[in-house]
Amino acid sequence: MQRKNPSRAEHWVTQLRQSAAQQPDRVVFEFLADAREVSERLTYGGLDRRARGLASRLQALAGPGTRVLIPMPNGIDYIVGFFAALYAGMIAVTAYRPPHKRRGWQRIGAIASDCEAGLLLTDGEGQGAVSEWAREQSLSCPVVAVSAEDGERAGHWREPGIEAGDVALLQYSSGSTGAPKGVAISHANLLHNVALMQREMALTPEDIFVSWLPLFHDMGLVGQMLTPLFSGCRALLTLPPLVVQQPLRWLELMTRSGATVSGGPNFIYDHCVERIAPEQVAELDLSNWRIAFNGAEPVRAATLERFAEHFAPAGVTSEALAPCYGLAEATLMVTGTSSGGYSTLTVDESELARGRVCPAGSGRTLVSSGQLNGEMQVRIVEPAEQYPLPEGAVGEIWVRGASVAGSYWRQKGLSAEALGARLEGEGPYLRTGDLGFLHDGRLFVCGRIKELIPVRGRNHYPQDIEATAQAVSPHLIAHGGAAFALDTGEAEAAVLVQEVDRRAAGKSGAVDTGALIRDICAAVAAEHDLQLHAVALIAPASLPRTTSGKIQRTAARRAYSLGELKLVEQWNAKGDTGGEAPELPVGDAAGIAHWICHWIATQTRRPVERITPDLALEASGLDSVAGMTLNHELSTRLGVRLEPDILWRYPTVEALAGYLASPDETREVETWQEGVL
Template sequence: MARSLVDLLTEHAAHHPGRTAYRYLVTGDSDGEVRNLTYGRLAERSRAVAAWLQERGPAGSRAVLLYPPGLEFVCGYLGCLSAGVVAVPGVPPQGRARNHRALTRMQRLIADADAQVILGGREEIAALDAVAEHLPGLDGIARVATEDIPDEAASAWREPDLTADSIAFLQYTSGSTSAPRGVMVTHGNLLDNQRIITERLGHTPDAIAEHDHEMFVSWLPAYHDMGLIGPTLNTLHLGATATLFSPLHFLERPARWPTAVSRYRPHTSGGPNFAYELCLRHATPELLDRLDLSSWKVAFNGAEPVRPATLRRFAETFGEAGFRRAALYPCYGLAEATLMVTGGSVGTPPTLLAAAEDTPHAGESDAAAVSCGRPATGLTVVIADPERQEELSEGEVGEIWVAGASVAKGYWRNALATRETFRATLPGHDSRFLRTGDLGFLRGGELFVTGRLKDLIVIDGRNHYPQDLELSAELSHPALRPGCTAAFAVNGGADGADGDVRDVGHGGVGGEQPVVVAEVAAESGGESEKIIDLIRAMIGEAHGLAVRDVVLVHSGTIPKTSSGKIQRRATRAAYLDGTLVALAPLAVTGASASG
């Protein structure tokens, strides 16, 4: 029985060395340059990197990975695991992102992980060498472009002494509501979550054979848990084949994603909800006419709120190209549980709940909640009152708590946060629970996720989820970019407890009031005032709320996490300190303090 993914790599390289493990679309185009990496070659390169690491440090030391999208990241990551070194995937500062904020984040990650070495691509290492003297602490850390490690180094590789409790890598959390923390994911966590992904996504031997080992197409970034644990590592776990390309190439031309699915005919492919919206915006008759999506069995949708309207429209639009509605697959997971927690039943359309009634149904436009499926075997999911820390009844909204072998070891060098997040207890349960910080409810054994605990907006005693306000705003005008809106609350009174915002002619009442910041496409022209009015009207009609302020900003303004989640608290802070650059004059100006 395999003790780690290192054992599985050894097994696959021995039994089918010539099989393609990963192919990479260099330009993102299916008819462009393609690079292939077989299992035999993957094992050789991983062992070469591992041997280089073993010569320079003990097992358990940390190596930060700074790679551009491509196959070299996979070799570097598996090289760390093969050496018994703790991998720390990072976001390489490059292009427009090579700014002070990106460099500062990278520097803090390197310091927090107490890294002994940095692995990366040639350009990334050269860029680091150029700025090393300006980044305290970087000068003494060994850096290497792993392409430059010779194949011959693999002969010196020594198999590491790994146990289920050995840390495989640190997954730094997205930081959507707090400072990023390093989640300690063990080799045991990895294997258990690979079991769960395989089970929930229907990756059976029959499915693998039916698809001739073509199991994934993915543009998701490999440094983030969804792209790493899902397409990249489940491919290795299965001994299958994945087609990968850069997220930048997807964003540049969203049609590349369904085109790659049509070309390589994988069983599984997916991404966050906004990715499906982008595809819908580029679904021309010409594109649909040349696609064949009939082999696509699992179209997973996670990492951000799943929109019922998006599911319906995607199924209707791409149904013309052979996509089946039953392939839609909302799911739920988080880095602290390695990745996957719940998922649907393959071949069964997702369960939707109506806005006005509790009867489950599917396909109606007034659906308010989407099921993210059932917990996998071996995982326990409960809904708890976050204050009283008591289990709630079915249908009641509370904090989602998770227990099982996929739950990570804790936060790296942060005993207090580990105790608060990973060591929760409930009467009647023997397990220790992970407090996810997410809100949801259970209905018929299925999980419905409703929002984030810390993002909840409470106005006049009523709870409002920011993602609901954001969706309403985005639906009000086609110039608003999908997945690029932030809704949050500020204190409305001139002398409010938070001292958030001075009142400027908005009624003068205290308490929380909503603000919406939205990115608009460049072609919106001079319609700013019209768009603002439409957003106010839509939110007023749909939610009964008077919006204090609507701020329109250029594309790329709203801060996001490495996985693309909106950072509402960071957007709120920028709004309060006056650093948001608006397309139109702010209705509310000045802020005495941030809250």
């Protein structure tokens, strides 16, 4: 059945109330904490009642326009909390509750400070941790826990006066800790973008979504929560760390539910190919999967080809693979692949570097991020002189449409620069900072002007990475580093080039530069949940800078790629770790520690002799995705169930191995935490 576009209200409160009145008992969300059994369901009517009840509690504490920070894991409570903020006439500020006290809270604090949060909204399980953190941060705002009984207070709700242009959501950039910027997204922006996705994906009430994406991220919140709700579809939600650790659970859920829509960043498709064996593929049925969207980071032709080939026995076709392009400033979607499969174009790489698109028999193969649509106007513009470029020329991608946000939260200058651009007297346009071109009515993204580093679906700010690295040692020169993204041929990776002082640069060996690199990798992983691909320590005053002293990260990347840096010490993730993987013995602490050391060495591409049992796990350089993978390997090989944050509870490899070897320890039940993406 092809469904017409649903009627669109002026704001989300009216939209949800209309749906609840028309089909109060229709299930819209199901939450599966283990991706196997439904632990909670939510109907349109139930969501409306609970949102009204919780909103009445919020209204008793603060007035309209208050920013409500939501540090919660994926789940029904997150959905209720988000809509309660809107029902109260307040502004939802999406976030997550970090699973470990030493990881992630700094960014949440920066967001709370920037938006001047007036309320903190969390689930019952996390109320204690959030309250403790709020006291430590000297935040005076109340901490409110979502309750299953909130629906009983629905009659106390007072409908606020909301207009379409009112801000509904602050979506903060996913990487910054120092100076976060919140995109102020209105009710009208949200409604326009979900209606666009409903149309472009030809959604009907028969479609079934499966999502493991974080609800604090625009792709999860807008694409996988608001879009199915708006379109009358059923959505099955699970936890991000579960799928990262065991991607087979995701595809098994797709099989059991007959889901038609699901996806994620490019890395998850590679992860599935690497982690799911052919004999496991044979047990899957993915023949109903008609939209496998791929976005949030560069989409790679090799990834799509490998995934389609690997899962063809399960019914996956290349026509289902749907690359897309979007960003928080456009609410989410700008372009997408609808039907007929994705498109690629092989071009002459040297000509592409000169800004010209020349199709060739061999060279660089680019994947289209979808066709243009009638709602979002895409122009390719010369970034410096700001004039339009014709089809086949590379320039900055500019976007105009009703989904584009009007401002960043309380940042007038940045808003005017990035969201208020004009072209040939028309505007405003969003300057995306991405480089691309148009070809046969399709958008191809081929690089970026902006300096964000996209890895595993998250954007990292180079300034944050540089500051973290320079805090490691006084031998690392302040404001003497350049972090940038590098295309390894398989994925986008993060590289750091950093100046050292004269003592470290000397040949006396007075400073262990290898140890400096290890400490840098560990600090960046701990602070930013990011594994560096390479670190280059260079001589003092040799980093490319402008005449005014500004760091030239693009020039640094070019010098790194061409081997033109004045190297003092260098490490990259292509080195040989040495030796075959040892056996993982059960009950043998020393043997388990040896296996873990070898696994870390392999993952971080370091010589195995440098990874010792007394290594602090937080100093290992592993990001959370690698940590969850190690957790799963240990769980499977040792036959135990482990909490997802178990690696960070024990100070060293040796201590963790001792715990795992102990026959008297009672293993934790299988639960999952939020915050790895």
